[in-house]
Amino acid sequence: MRFEHKDILDIEALSVQDITMILDTAEGMKGISKRAVKKVPTLRGKTIILLFQEPSTRTRSSFDIAAKRLSADSISLSKSTSSIVKGETLIDTARTLEAMNPDVIVIRHPSSGAPHLIAKHVNASVINAGDGIHGHPTQALLDLMTVREKKGSLSGLNISIVGDISHSRVARSNITGFTMMGAKVTVAAPATMIPKGVESLGCRIAPDMDSCVENADVIMMLRIQKERQENILFPTEREYATLYGLNDRRLKLAAGDAIVMHPGPLNRGVEITNEVANGANAVILDQVTNGVALRMALFYLVAGGSRNVDTV
Amino acid sequence: MLTRFKGAHIVDPGNINEHRDLLIKDGRIHGLLDPGAVDPEPGIETIDVTGMILVPGLIDIHVHLREPGHEYKETIQSGLMAAAHGGFTAVCPMPNTNPVNDSAQVTRFILERAKEAGLCRVYPVGAITRGLKGDTLAEYGDMRQAGMVAITDDGRPVDNARVMRRAMEYAEGLGLPVISHSEELSLAGDGAMNEGTVATRLGIRGIPNAAESIMVMREIALAELTSARVHIAHVSCEESVEAIRQGKKRGVKVTCETAPHYFTLTDEAVADYDTHAKMNPPLRTEKDRLAVIQGLIDGTIDCIATDHAPHSPLEKEVEFDQAAFGIIGLETSLALSLKLVHDELITMETLVEKMSRNPALFLGIDNRLVPGNPGDITVIDPDKVHVLDPADFVSKSRNTPFAGIEVKGEAFLTMVEGRIIYQRRI
DSSP: OBOOOSOBOOSTTSOHHHHHHHHHHHHHHHGGGGSSSOOOSTTTTOEEEEEEOSOOSHHHHHHHHHHHHTTOEEEEEEGGGSGGGGTOOHHHHHHHHHTTOOSEEEEEESSTTHHHHHHTTOSSEEEEEEETTTBOHHHHHHHHHHHHHHHSOOTTOEEEEESOOTTOHHHHHHHHHHHHTTOEEEEEOOGGGSOTTGGGGTOEEOSSHHHHHTTOSEEEEOOOOGGGGGGOOOSOHHHHHHHHOBOHHHHHHSOTTOEEEOOSOOOBTTTBOHHHHHSTTBOHHHHHHHHHHHHHHHHHHHHSSSSSOBOO | OEEEEESOEEEETTTEEEEOEEEEETTEEEEEEOTTOOOSSTTOEEEEOTTOEEEEOEEEEEEOOOTTTOTTTOOHHHHHHHHHHTTEEEEEEOSOSSSOSOSHHHHHHHHHHHHHHTSSEEOOEEOSBGGGOSSSBOOHHHHHHHTOOEEOOTTSOOOOHHHHHHHHHHHHHTTOOEEEOOOOHHHHTTOOEESSHHHHHHTOOEEOTHHHHHHHHHHHHHHHHHOOOEEEOSOOSHHHHHHHHHHHHTTOOEEEEEOHHHHHOOGGGGTTTOGGGOOSSOOOOHHHHHHHHHHHHHTSSOEEOOOBOOOOHHHHSSOGGGSOOOOOOTTTHHHHHHHHHHTTSSOHHHHHIIIIIHHHHHHTOOOOSOTTSBOOEEEEEEEEEEEOOGGGOOSSOOOOTTTTOEEEEEEEEEEETTEEEEEOOO
16 A cells, blocks of 8 residues: 655545554654664655744654654744745745755644645645644644554544634544544534534534543543633633533543543643643653654655655 | 617616617617618618627626725726626726725726726715724715715725714715625624634634624614615625515615625635635525525515625735635626526526616616617627636736636627727627
8 A cells, every 4th residue: 555645734635544554654653762763764865844833842843853763854944933924925935945845844834724825836745733723634643543552443432522622723633533533523612612513524512521521432632722712712711620621520431441632732720630631541641752653654654765655 | 870789689677678679879879670670771880799688788886996006906997898898887996995985086086097998987986984994984975076976885894883874874865875894893703714614624714694694784774773775785695685685675775786606606615725715705605695596586685796806816825814805706797697597597687687777776877778878788698608717807816716617608798888898709
């Protein structure tokens, strides 16, 4: 089987076979990070540009480390160091970068669809590292990887996603990804945070958090963004924590071996209690570790030698 | 000089709907002849339009010609060429230029430029509030004297209901209709497309139907309060159609228009972040599309206007949420509207009502094809199958979601005051 995609823009553009191949490849990559010398020559001579137009620490460093572990040359451009602040259009930025012959452009951008726009104008592979409130496919893939690793398979699992679904690119990509892989996704949030027609992505809406997490195999908590408070999404953080925070009592409603996930950064005491975040069920740091392997796999698949290489 | 249009089927709502020949003399309608009748005098010019439909000139009451201020998108000259190409003999340019058409000076400038172009008639629409800022009334009396025919803050709503009330009262005293861009901004927020399944999938912030219909209801209530004539611009959704239907039933002086994209496309057209499918109000769902068609059928919707909104690639080849709202329409409107006739949803006569008669009534013009009236006519080739290609457009802009679509029918000839301003090369 070959990997046929030039770009990683959306989860929905991938097939079940593609996703399985990506996860298998990522598992193979995981060992590299555990070695004393954490570097292989696979992508030597390849250039990877990390174009981050939004603040990001974990995602950018994860991509950067992934590129370096494969010996690619990576260069990081942030909003303040790019010409975007000088009024350059995104297409001009893309064309300028393209003229330097990169192999992969990783983009994080506040506008939904920005990676798609760039992909239309460059020959380099484009990887979406989060666009607006649309998608975060690499996050979804690393979450799928983490769940598959912990649970053995994805099919038939009950996945609960709780939090601001409306403004979460992580939620959109994860609902789509888990549903594609045969899991059952249920979401819960105040109605102000449930976007119209979200069921069309394949999930079910629970009436409240307790029924959402009941018998869940996986509970994924989303970060409550305090800056969104101006949108009047909920009255207070205190009330939000009461109605939609994950605490020990609610965790007990889930399956005994349920895992707790969070894309980070955490608001301890708001969407998740300190105890649960530090507890035995939490796999939040495994997600981070897998993120590096998963991104190594994607770089390898889109840029390894010639595109469409056979799997490792 | 006498001109005879020979072989046409004339459709002039309420007046003629049959095969007749039309005579134009000295810029005016001269009379009708039975097909095959001998020429009334020797040496007259004959234009053979056999198989075509001849109608009173099409009028587009909602266009943006971008001049003054945004000439890189469109000029009055290029916009009027596009109008002529699309079969329009008259257009109403909106006031959101730079400077805004909120003074007699700007109104006169627009009319001066239109005169130089020597193409379609231009009926400028002035601003409701100075600078479109929503607080103080513009000088309607002065502008009316200069040739302004209606007022609107199009592109923006008049947020403050008291200001809108006063504008309606004042305009009514001057006999001017008020055109409402109906949008509740606090509800539309920073939305960029219709709120719904597609927006959820694409992660684009949505604009709910209620952002439009709430304001439509407010305008109807204010029209009822003030007895003013209010015209709702670019109706896009079911709830607005229904509110207007009810308002009309109660006898409120409310009229409205829709645009071809609202009865042709749905929000699915945004597909892969296509900024050419971004306009305000946004493309809605199939339910709304059908409600708009129903409104056209039952007479709730009076006019088809284009909301011709030229933008350059600078505004459109950008991130979706950053892109400007609006599409061009003058050169696609007739073909898209004819589809309603070909699909037997409305008759040709109804189409002419929506695109010519009712717009004329809105402007207080008698455009019936009767002797003495101005020789403003459009000849339509109803069966010409072709593919819409922006390369064929004479507008300065190319921002249309209809590129590559196969359509049936187009303008064959456009005549203003007896002068041919556009004729297709056979």
